[in-house]
Amino acid sequence: MENLQSSHPKSNRGIRHIGRLIHQLRRLERQPRSFGAAGELTPSEIHTLEAIGPEDGVLMSELAARLDVTKGAVTQVIAKLEAKAYVLRVSHARDSRASVIRLTDLGKAAYAAHEEEHIRFYERLRTEFDDKEIEIFERCVDRLIEALKE
Structure with a gap:
């Protein structure tokens, strides 16, 4: 060594x-973080809301795939978010065995607050780095993520 x-x-x-x-x-x-009027959420909770997004809803299985976790893990987070009124779980219109997850108004407020955080982060990066450096940073993060998956 x-x-x-x-x-x-x-x-x-x-x-x-x-x-x-x-x-x-x-x-x-x-550590839970505050998302303004939307309240406090843990990182796994806010990232789950982010993965659901403001669209019309996402299947539980698709959400698990987006988050790269098991359906069981996503079910646990969704149960917490449902109890806190951030999401609604409804039966799929054509497949009663499938659940569609939708953001409530509170969930949409948390999603918007999180998106604002991302915008502020990139604004800060742009004050410290030029476009080429940001591109290199993003490539490095992508490669680090892939390396950590191995």
Whole structure:
């Protein structure tokens, strides 16, 4: 290990940065955040609302695929969001075994507040980085996500 560290100091620094990033993301995942009038939501809850989106509804199975989680995991989050009045679960018009998930007005308000957060994040990036640097950042994030899936 010492030879690796001494022969590749830049890669070791990168590994430490990735470790710090993962640690910070884990910390953030545990903390609920306020979304204005929509109230407090955990990261998994707000990301579920984001995956549902403001469209007319999404099948539970499609939602699980969008989030890259099991149907059981999505069912648990949806139950919490339904109890908090952020979503409605209704039977599919043509397949009574399937559930369609829709955002309520409160869910749409949380979705909009989260989208505003994303806009502010990118506005901040644009004050610190040029378009090419942002493109590189986005490519790096995509590659990191793919590497973490392995």
